[in-house]
Amino acid sequence: MTAATMPRRLRLGMVGGGDGAFIGAVHRIAARLDDCYEIVAGALSSDPERAARSGAAIGLDAARSYADYREMARLEAARADGIDAVAIVTPNHLHAPVATAFLEAGIHVICDKPLGISLAEGQALAALARARRRVFALTHTYTGYPMVRHARELVAAGAIGAVRQVHVEYAQDWMAEPASQDPAFQATNWHNDPRRAGPTGCTGDIGTHAFHLAGFVSGIQPSELLAELHAFTPERILDDHVQVMLRYPNGARGTLWASQMATGCENALKLRVFGSKASLAFDQENPNELWLTPQGGCAERLTRGRAHGVAADRATRIPSGHPEGYLAAFAQLYRDAAAQIHAVNAGQPLPEGSTWLPTVDDGVAGMQFIDAVLASHRAGSAWVKLAV
Numbered sequence: 122m123t124a125a126t127m128p129r130r131l132r133l134g135m136v137g138g139g140d141g142a143f144i145g146a147v148h149r150i151a152a153r154l155d156d157c158y159e160i161v162a163g164a165l166s167s168d169p170e171r172a173a174r175s176g177a178a179i180g181l182d183a184a185r186s187y188a189d190y191r192e193m194a195r196l197e198a199a200r201a202d203g204i205d206a207v208a209i210v211t212p213n214h215l216h217a218p219v220a221t222a223f224l225e226a227g228i229h230v231i232c233d234k235p236l237g238i239s240l241a242e243g244q245a246l247a248a249l250a251r252a253r254r255r256v257f258a259l260t261h262t263y264t265g266y267p268m269v270r271h272a273r274e275l276v277a278a279g280a281i282g283a284v285r286q287v288h289v290e291y292a293q294d295w296m297a298e299p300a301s302q303d304p305a306f307q308a309t310n311w312h313n314d315p316r317r318a319g320p321t322g323c324t325g326d327i328g329t330h331a332f333h334l335a336g337f338v339s340g341i342q343p344s345e346l347l348a349e350l351h352a353f354t355p356e357r358i359l360d361d362h363v364q365v366m367l368r369y370p371n372g373a374r375g376t377l378w379a380s381q382m383a384t385g386c387e388n389a390l391k392l393r394v395f396g397s398k399a400s401l402a403f404d405q406e407n408p409n410e411l412w413l414t415p416q417g418g419c420a421e422r423l424t425r426g427r428a429h430g431v432a433a434d435r436a437t438r439i440p441s442g443h444p445e446g447y448l449a450a451f452a453q454l455y456r457d458a459a460a461q462i463h464a465v466n467a468g469q470p471l472p473e474g475s476t477w478l479p480t481v482d483d484g485v486a487g488m489q490f491i492d493a494v495l496a497s498h499r500a501g502s503a504w505v506k507l508a509v
Contacts, residue, residue, distance in 0.1 A: 128467075131459055133158040134197060134204035134228075136190045136219050137211035139166035139175035144233060145210045148260070149179065151451035152208065155438075157459035162197055162204050164190040190219050198226035206231055206256070206462055212317045213325065217242040220257070224249045229256040229462050231455065235329050235491070236484025238319030243488040247481045256465055257481035258458040261333045263390060264479055265453030267425045267445070268411040270432035272338045272394070272401050273477070275413070281396030287367065287375035289335040291327045291390045292383035296354065296361045307356040315358060322359030324350065324494055328379040329487040331390065333479065335377065338401070339394050342486070342509040343367040343375065348497040353382045365494060368504070408446055435474045454478060 133152055138145015145165070152158040162185040165175035169188040176186030187193040197203040206229040209219050217237035220230045230250070236243040236259060250257040263269060275281065300306060311317040312326060319325050336342050345368040350360040361382050367375035383389070390405035402412040409425040425433065426441025436453045439445055457478035461471050486509045493507040 127157060127459060127463055130159045131157060131205040131462060132161045132202065134162040134164075134193060134207045135160060136164045136193070136207060136209050137166075137215070138163070138208075139171050140178060142210065147448065147451060148208045148210050148231075148233075148455075150448055152455045154448065154452035155456045155459075157456055158206075161185060161202075162187070162193060164188060164193045190215075191222050194222040194226040194228065198228060204228060205466070206458070209233060212311045213319050214238050214317045217246055220246055221249060224253050224255050224257070227253060227255070229458075229465070231258045231260065231458050232484070233260050234333075234484065235319065235325045235487050236481065237488065240485070240488040240492050243481070243485040247485050250481045254465065256458060256461045257484075258454060258461075259479040259481060259484045260451065260454050261330060261337070261479040261483065262447065262451050262454065263330060263334050263405055264337050264477065265436060265450035265457075266405075266408045267433040267436040268408060268423065268428065269334070269338060269403060269450075270436050270477060271423065271428050271430050272392075272403055272411055273340070274430045274432045275401065276338060276340055276394060276396070280399060280413070281394065281401060282398030284339050284341055284369075284371070284373050284394060284396050286373060286393075286395040287335050287339045287341070287369070288393045288395075289331045289375070289377050289391070291331040291379040292386035293327065293381045293388060294384050294386045296323075296357075296381035297384045302354045302356065304356050307354070307358075313356075313358050318359060319491070320359075320495060321350070321363075321491055322352075322357070323361050323379055323381045324363045325491055327381065327390075328363050328365075328377065328494070329490065331377050331379050331392075332490045333483055333487060334390065334392055335375065336486070336509075337477075337479075338392060338403070339373075341369050341371060341373060343507050344370045345504050346490075346493055346497060346507050347502055347504045348494040349502045350494065350498045363494060365497075408450070409444060431474075432477065 164187040166172040172188040209232040348365040351362040362380040365377040399415040411423045414420040457475040460475040
């Protein structure tokens with residue numbers, strides 16, 4: 122189902138993402154890009170003045186600009202023209218309570234990651250989404266790239282043979298800046314507050330992205346891991362660096378490294394998957410290309426728009442040679458979610474092209490990963506089981 126074949130634009134609400142919030146603006150752009158949604162309601166802040174100001178700034182009707190997400194869920198569910206879905210772009214500790222309120226009101230959910238701040242929260246959300254038969258999309262953005270989807274398709278088709286190694290890294294430097302090490306910044310940064318971020322910092326923020334990408338492309342999930350967490354900044358309560366060794370049921374091995382203290386790195390998410398016949402390499406900062414290297418052969422550069430496959434073609438919007446990036450990848454998740462919401466509302470099966478959308482179950486897997494990392498670290502970096 123494409124945007125052109127969808128019955129109508131879905132009415133979208135948003136919780137969080139008020140003025141000055143980076144990720145809220147990203148979600149709004151992504152939702153509009155393929156013309157599948159119109160944003161009609163929001164609780165953009167818990168502060169009434171900021172909520173009203175933020176709602177007015179994006180053109181919301183004042184009557185549908187709320188300061189309380191619970192009131193928004195109740196009133197929107199009662200309207201004949203109420204929202205079809207809600208986008209949740211709050212700090213982590215609000216993901217589960219906000220999603221619960223809207224699921225209970227019968228409203229589909231599109232939620233930023235991680236799913237919550239505990240595995241129990243995630244499991245409860247998964248059970249509720251199934252019981253209410255609502256779509257629950259989790260915005261693991263990087264799975265929306267055409268070349269990531271092409272990589273997954275190649276692995277599934279056996280193009281690289283049996284998977285032997287999976288190595289993923291996500292390096293940023295925004296916590297390495299001198300200002301980020303100031304005690305005042307540390308005190309006000311919600312990413313460093315266990316009550317709002319959850320039990321981890323870097324691990325939950327970007328480590329979960331790396332973990333999900335590795336499994337999405339390779340098609341396999343680790344059964345054991347060994348992890349070490351670290352905070353380079355003395356004032357940090359939560360980790361700003363994590364390194365993990367991975368063991369897979371088929372005998373494959375892997376590593377995951379994520380750091381927000383990697384000086385000079387912008388948003389360096391990289392994945393390499395080594396098989397018995399070939400390897401694949403993807404670099405998020407160059408998302409329009411994928412490298413395929415056969416054993417004993419020359420590396421082949423596959424480019425978006427020319428590396429044709431069902432999955433890549435469905436996620437490609439513009440001709441080859443024209444850069445297509447982060448916002449389009451984000452929009453792909455919104456388009457997949459829209460297709461699923463229309464299908465569920467009509468009592469129809471999920472469209473085949475939408476089934477790679479990350480869901481609440483991927484969120485539960487991410488919370489299981491966080492719990493296993495914490496357990497390993499607390500045990501002195503011992504190997505622990507990971508049931509994903």
